[in-house]
Amino acid sequence: MTDPVRAPVDVLLRRLDPEVPVPAYAHPGDAGCDLVTTEAAELAPGERAVLPTGLAIALPDGYAAFVHPRSGLAARCGVSMVNAPGTVDAGYRGEIKVIVVNLDPRETVRFERFDRIAQLVVQQVEKVRFHEVAELPGSARAAGGFGSTGGHADRPSGRQNDFVAVGSDQDSDLRGQ
Template structure:
């Protein structure tokens, strides 16, 4: 038997009195839908800052993250420029979403109260940075930026760092 976790209380203020409050579309959803209060057309390649009409006060130890909506990305080519956007616990201003139209040919139209992003609230840890001369070893070490492969451009889907061998082969030509 699983229990439902107690929701975290988040204070919210409407900047636009008519905007619907963020809500979860389905039980179990991680993100609550954010809506825009402004109608706007984005031409191909254009970006805009869209207001959501809400401000929040998060409890200390929490942050909210503004994530893209997969449907907007798949159907319209809309992405968030700084995904995920971070809303810190001390921020009290209106949440705004920086959208970009990545479709090379079609414009995208947003109407007032269209869902434009989703807000995920998470508990975050504070850390104390401790400077050292050397870091301890790990299995991954400094490998990153595609070092595990998994894409045809870096040697197929079998994993491993094949990028280095592809570059080496080209240099020898």
């Protein structure tokens, strides 16, 4: 029987800041490894910033790296990424930077040097060839888009104003997850 876990993909890494830690997986089976910022920053409510990571990588052809938000920052501080996930193409050799945003309506968020700000997931990606056609083949979903699988789209008429308020405490923020 063969091992179902594939061999790791070799990725060349250049530390632009010699003190920045090399990305590593925190736990076995983790999909992403943490990225840190090399600069301190302060974000007022609604403010965004581009934070450097001090890292540049060279991915093999057929791969891309995706920069995802950290769930802990989102749950505790309301921090997310403006372009989540950010895409690092195989041909890009510049510094990986993370566009963070403070979505908390009241609290300022502070980052210190080497705070974890995002996670990097490397994935194999397919190249495609597009073929223009006059009509697309049918499917069970057809053109059903936003809300077509339930939720608010299934709300009976006259109930458009029903909503669930999300509280400011962590437990209420995590109820719907």
